[in-house]
Amino acid sequence: MLRFCPTCANLLFVEEGDKGYRFACHTCPYIKNITRKISHKKYPKLKEVDDVLGGAAAWENVDSTEETCPKCEHNRAFFMQIQTRSADEPMTTFYKCCSMACGHRWRD
Structure with a gap:
């Protein structure tokens, strides 16, 4: 104290x-x-941690594109773009493999 x-x-x-x-x-x-x-x-009460990418619901209504998964080599992936840096820099593209068996996530 x-x-x-x-x-x-x-x-x-x-x-x-x-x-x-x-x-x-x-x-x-x-x-x-x-x-x-x-x-x-x-002991201070800690804040709840927010998922900045929107959690599992963020991937529900996204488009897919021809992108090769680096893990399973599947040729399609879901994608979404989020502004993670300042406004004068390009958006970050997040990918999720379309293969239900893989589901690997990566960013570009």
């Missing part, structure tokens, strides 16, 4: 003093001796 200086509101640091450990402010002369064990754990 973070402790803040009651005088100047800056972060207090733990340092070793004459009588054990103490909280000390690096900005002002505030010092407070630590007389008891202080422990507090707080």
